[in-house]
Amino acid sequence: MKKQASVFEQSSLARRPPYFLLGTLIFLLGMIIYIIQIETTHLVEAWHVPILGTIGVLLMLVSVVQRPRIVRIIGLLLFIGLTGTEWYMVLAGSKVRHAPEARPWSPYAGPAKPGEKLPAFTATLADGSSFSNLNLQEGKPTLMVFFLGKS
């Protein structure tokens, strides 16, 4: 009778869906899709990677709850770390991509042309003193860098 119960128990365990394996495959699916995206230069935001990673981790968690074995727990922690890294990278990347300077700039078509002088101007240095186009003619080459600023 005991033997029968044991066989039944083993058979029941064997019939459980392989959540950990399934979770691993779903996690890897996100990575595979991302690699295909890179290879095909289809560069859209890769939200699917952490989303699939999270689904994968949740399935692994189910597996660990059902059968808490040390190897699975270690594996789960590893995949949680990887999924966290994926979220961080996607969120950080998204922030950079949506920064004002991330948009494509149109080519310069203004009056500054190589071989010509700049139009006359007067500006104010941070110390309050004046700076004009005449200051550019004092013998020292100048790199004029126009940047976004704080406002």
Added chain:
Amino acid sequence: MVELGQLEAYRSDFDMRGVRVLGFSQDDLPASKTTQEAFPHLQIISDADHKMADALAVNDPGRGPSGHDTNVPTTILVDGTGTVRWVGRPKRFRFKPEELLNEVDQHLAGKGL
């Protein structure tokens, strides 16, 4: 203002070439003073009324981080006589200091250094 930090870090390379670096933004004077303190080896210019930006066609109306006008990142290399030697605008983000040094070497060698 990442570019200013990078330019500040490469100041010795620009000094070696005898090139001064001016940074132009449309920040007001107090904000420009703060920027100047953060990057003491650059010369920061406040173009709060964006006269320069308009004159040189680098103004980007309403596209600043807080909806104000701002500059389209643009770099102009001028030799010691005030003549423009190179005008550059990155496709995205900003030029790296190495790229700017390369342009300096390419366009100023024997021409006003």
